[in-house]
Amino acid sequence: MELPSVAKDRLSQLPDHVRELVLRQLAGAAGPAPQDRPITPAPRDGALPLSVGQQGLWFLAELNPDSVEYNAPKVLRLTGDLHPRALRAALDDVVARHEALRTTIGEADGHGVQVVHPPAPVPVEYTDLTDLPEPERAAALDRRLEHEGSTPFDLRRGPLFRVALLRLAADEHVLVLGLHHIVGDGWSIGILTEELNARYTAHTRGQAPALPRLPIQYADFAAWQQQRLAGPEVAGQIDYWRGQLAALPPVELPADRPRPPVLGSTGALHPITVPRPLAQRLTDLGTRGGATLFMTLVAASQLLFARYSGQQDIAVGSVTAGRGRAELEPLIGYFSNTVVLRSQVREERTFTDFLTDVRSTVLDAFANDEIPFQRLVDIIRPERDPSRPPLVQVMVNLQHLPPAHSHLPACGSPRSPHPCTWPSSTSPSTSSSTTAHSPATSSYSTDLFDPPRSERMSGHLLTCSTASPPTRTNRCGHCPCSPNPNYGNWPPTGTAPPSTSAPPAACTNSSTTRPRAPPTRSRSAAPTSD
Known part of the structure; x- marks a missing residue:
């Protein structure tokens, strides 16, 4: 089916995974978007x-x-x-x-x-x-x-x-x-x-x-959402998540100190610069497997976390816009949601096969992303542990940054350094953008991790990504990630991980308002600057 040029332009502006889902729906490979109960203005005569x-x-x-x-x-x-x-x-x-x-x-x-x-x-x-x-x-x-x-x-x-x-x-x-x-x-x-x-x-x-x-x-959306979640329309999505997240184990990454009884909210950022050729290489690798850059990053990250933890069952979280309906796109409000992407990392499988599975997992997750994360926690009822977040302990996000017009007419907006601090990161997280040099950040809990560990993990991820497309997932494309990552032999003799250096610290615009900044212990929020 040939799409009109206007439709093609609109599709090109969507994040990769959303565009893929829409194309699947147009081709009949996925169910239609939930439009059966329109959002109408809620009465204003009560709470x-x-x-x-x-x-x-x-x-x-x-x-x-x-x-x-x-x-x-x-x-x-x-x-x-x-x-x-x-x-x-x-x-x-x-x-x-x-x-x-x-x-x-x-x-x-x-x-x-x-x-x-x-x-x-x-x-x-x-x-x-x-x-x-x-x-x-x-x-x-x-x-x-x-x-x-x-x-x-x-x-x-x-x-x-x-x-x-x-x-x-x-x-x-x-x-x-x-x-x-x-x-x-x-x-x-x-x-x-x-x-x-x-x-x-x-x-x-x-x-x-x-x-x-x-x-x-x-407020109209909030009233509609509460009614919809109490009705039968989302029963299929709830069943999907019950099956997908049953008996989900936590990801146990090695830390620099024992996990405290109650995990605090103090975190830090480690900046990573992903060279443009590497970002293009990852994109091409995904394209050959029918996957998007986001899917490839998720697969690479899950491989890395499997090596660090020694586990096969790896779940990562990813933030979505939560605006699957056209009438929500122009609204200011809190719509963002977290979906859980769970994969089995088996050493005997090829990376191509693994990426195929990750692609299906991502598409299925975003097709069922109407269930808010907090509601998922209430439904799944994982064992509550105040020392770790429920369901997911690691996050992977790819930020699509459209051209920003964040200056006022007749006023320029030069980028200039401002003090940037990141308040909380209860779990390790990797964020990247699709801008020219693909700046990325690794955020982590300073209750558990020190800056050198985050830096080494970032180096491992880049090294695995730089390596040639793997034949087996346990080799990670000749990636020297150790199944027992005590870092004593990293990097191997004669091998150095790619640089994780970044330009002088300055805040940059991102859809999740996370700046690129050196690791800083603070509980204050992070301004973004343009």
Whole structure:
């Protein structure tokens, strides 16, 4: 079936795994997307329920109200003429358009509820630093950005979206957009900056902003989701996950210190630079096996984790956008979800066969990703262990970063270093992007791991990926990963892992708001900068 050019363009903008699933559906190889019960506006004459994802974050906030683990700041450095009145008007427009940005979390009958407030002018905390000498000005900016990341949100009182504008010079400003994840995810931050651009442009030109009307709001989705999950429509998906995750063992990676009784939230990042030829090689390897780059990365990571743990049964988590319906794409809100990808790594099988299995696992998981991760935990009921996350202890994410228009018209947005810290990483995680040089990060819990171990693991992953396509999974393409990774013989004589060096630490935009930064122990959130 030949697709119209418009449809091809839209498909090309989708992440690999989503595009593959859509093509399978068009070809009749997968069931249709769940569109049987449309999302309609929920009545506003009573309490508005939280989505399942919001319920989990609300519960965590009730346990630890001073946590900054789910702060999600976005930092824009602007050069050129700035029109403060147009900026304030644009902020007011965007907040009026999206209920999530003017929502707080209340309680009714022991349950969290959404409280949507009427549109009102957005408070902007303005700070003029022009009177300070350059060294003091830079230090003051760093302190202000650190303050934003380390200041908790009050979910009950709000606001859960806050704005700060810092003036560094007549033609240089820094705009800080801070929100709590309970009202927005990484995709939402992209929507926020895009719509802010459009509104600001219109106001500076004296025009009416031309944005289509939103047919629904996030609260409508939350009410629809609660009804749908209580109905028969998702029974097949629940059955799939019950079978897929039955008797799932934890992945036991070697650590630098004993696992504490309760795993903390302090984490760090190790930057990795994936050379473009290697990223292309992985893409080509997947293409030959009918798989995407994401699927190939998952397979390579599972091989590595199997070697480190000595286990065959390896499950990794991956974050999805959670916006499988067209009406959810333009909304600001917390939709992201985690799916579990479970594979059996058997030494007697070829890598090509293993990749074929991983491809099927990924497609099946994303075809059944309507069940929120927290609901999966409630359904599967794994043995609760406060020393480790439930179901998955390692994550693999591939971030598709579209061209970002995160500067305001008439203002440039040069990349410049800002203090970046990553608050929490309860499990090892590998994230990569599809940008030109494919920067990647390895995040890890500092309760368990030291920086050298993360660096070595990253080197092992790159070495395995650099090696020629493997004949057997236990050889990992002549990869020198040891089944007993005590690192005493790494690397083998005459062998060196590829460099994991990165450019000087600076925050970069990503759909999950994770910066590229040197390992830093902190509980403050990570601003992103463009």
